[in-house]
């Protein structure tokens with residue numbers, strides 16, 4: 627499996643709500659990005675591609691690439707990651723979900739059907755397109771979106787053959803996003 631999947635870890639963006647780079651926040655003695663890389667390793671080995679301009683992330687020892695086109699949000703990060711990827715199947719994770727586990731990521735990959743362009747997750751009515759599996763050919767769709775300055779990821783997924791997986795209740799807290807100082811302070815209390 628190792629050589630067949632690339633993990634694309636989205637770690638760029640403005641982080642306006644948090645005010646600092648979310649990947650470098652610390653939880654249980656490890657940065658968010660370190661926690662997520664540890665969860666990814668049993669699934670993809672060392673084939674982790676971090677999409678970010680932050681050189682601090684090089685210390686983790688994985689590949690890092692900067693957005694080809696800046697300031698396009700997650701669609702821009704996905705476009706760069708998929709352009710850089712050498713595999714058809716790509717496991718995408720955002721850097722703001724520090725509780726994600728190998729178990730959930732493995733389940734997600736196993737439930738991806740290679741005839742689908744995207745498999746995303748959801749809990750109740752809320753979809754989480756940034757915890758998903760993307761076919762490399764989605765780079766074409768995202769390239770067109772960027773060219774047209776239409777940056778709505780959820781809409782792009784609706785327009786292609788996709789699958790939405792309901793995350794089992796026992797794992798629902800793993801999709802918790804940490805986006806603000808208040809959310810972060812609550813974790814460390």
Ligand SMILES: Nc1nc2c(ncn2[C@@H]2O[C@H](COP(=O)(O)OP(=O)(O)OP(=O)(O)O)[C@@H](O)[C@H]2O)c(=O)[nH]1
Nearest residue numbers: 636637638639640641642643677699700703720721
């Ligand atoms: N590479 C890359 N990643 C991005 C970009 N924008 C957002 N992300 C990542 O996508 C995920 C979701 O990002 P958001 O929370 O929507 O945006 P953000 O910039 O992190 O934060 P806000 O400015 O507070 O909205 C996070 O993991 C970000 O690191 C971008 O332009 N490039």
